[in-house]
Amino acid sequence: MGERFDCYYCKESLLGRKYILRENNQHCVKCFESLYSNTCEDCKAIISSDCKDLSYKDHHWHEQCFKCSKCSCSLVEKAFAAKDENLLCTECYSNEYSSKCFTCKKTIMPGSRKMEYRGNSWHETCFVCKRCRQPIGTKSFIPKENNNYCIPCYEKQFALHCSSCKKVITTGGVTYHDQPWHKECFLCTGCKMQLAGQRFTSRDDFPYCLDCFSNLYAKKCAACVNVIAGIGGSKYISFEDRQWHNDCFNCKNCAISLVGRGFLTKRDDVFCPECGRDA
Template identity: 35%
Template sequence: MASLSDFKVSGTGAESGTHVYREKRAWQEHYRSNPRQPESASLEHMLGSLRADMSRQGVQTPQKGCCNACDKPIVGQVITALGRTWHPEHFTCAHCNQELGTRNFFERDGRPYCEPDYHNLFSPRCAYCNGPILDKCVTALEKTWHTEHFFCAQCGQQFGEDGFHERDGKPYCRNDYFDMFAPKCGGCNKPIMENYISALNTQWHPDCFVCKDCEKAVKGKSFYAMEGKPVCPKCVGVDEDE
């Protein structure tokens, strides 16, 4: 970002005022000696003739280069920025054309932009609010986010040390992700987050895979099914040794 120190306005001192006064007097004399000027004559042409007359008379008319915007000579105030010189009224935002004056500006491809336009045109956009990101940025899920807008899509809480889980391009906290998308235990109906047992066409927490009648853990490979629940051989009156 270009700061205020990157450009300057000069030619506002007493010396500049003297030149303006001399130019005014010389112009009055020039006009009196040439009372019939064609109405179509341009201001630039008249000023050029005036400077030529003043130069012949030994009057100094300091020129400060040509304006990068209009390519006309600069006499008086000048803005130096981006390695070039400008008339103050011609140093404008490349997008909205507002005068930049002494405002902060940003440079892009050699062109100046006011701060709002630069961010709207070129700053990364937040995936949540679509607003430009001016400061810190979170990059996740191949998108960019304001730090305050990167939160769980379900509960709205920002992520802590546990990080986040993704589903359909949206971030979720651990609890909401498993509660919404993880398989449910056939015993307690709560989400299964880690180890599980697959039996009777469903999944179970290891601690929940117990006999429907005695509620003891079903050990070994032998068990019976009753109403979709496991039942140990003992509870159905079968001797495991048989």
């Protein structure tokens, strides 16, 4: 009696019948399919041994069932995407779920690089500086009025430049005569002391600290020779080319105040009318 050649599972003879080997054991087609064949995700039927079994993430399909869930085109040997366990061709996925480029308004295809900022998306090649048109990529940039600028272009087009050193003012700064200055560049014309945060005055459009202005330009009292500070509304008496503090405008002889009274002059001195007649 010859050696038997039976199905490993049901023990029926395989002589003259189709069989399938698995782990060195032969199975009849029926047993193999019931034990090992997968169920198609689309039609829910068994994927028989004589059919091609296409799989993706532990899911299986007949070749004819492996298609886009939206437009039903075949996905065999084509790029596809998955959404909520449904397979979609790249066109349907793009139309349904992909971002649109903020600049060119075209779909950003799955898998392609994109840039995102404040809820908007761009193709990498569309995310460019408004001024120089170069891709920004991972470089720093500054947004302005729905446009983006690389740092050098933003500084050239929008940043303030110091009236003294001509360099960009990045933070702070001082405005004088409607012109911007770095704090460290806004100096007294006389002593070069920084004037930011200090009281100052000007002459011929040049800024001066109070000390320098007083020493250079302020009027000096003809009596005490001290500066008559014009800042703060100080009152003084002026006659011809000489000036006096109100408190210093007194008769040279009797020291009576001459403010609001008549007076006489003799050389550099002033006298009340009485003392003047005797002088």
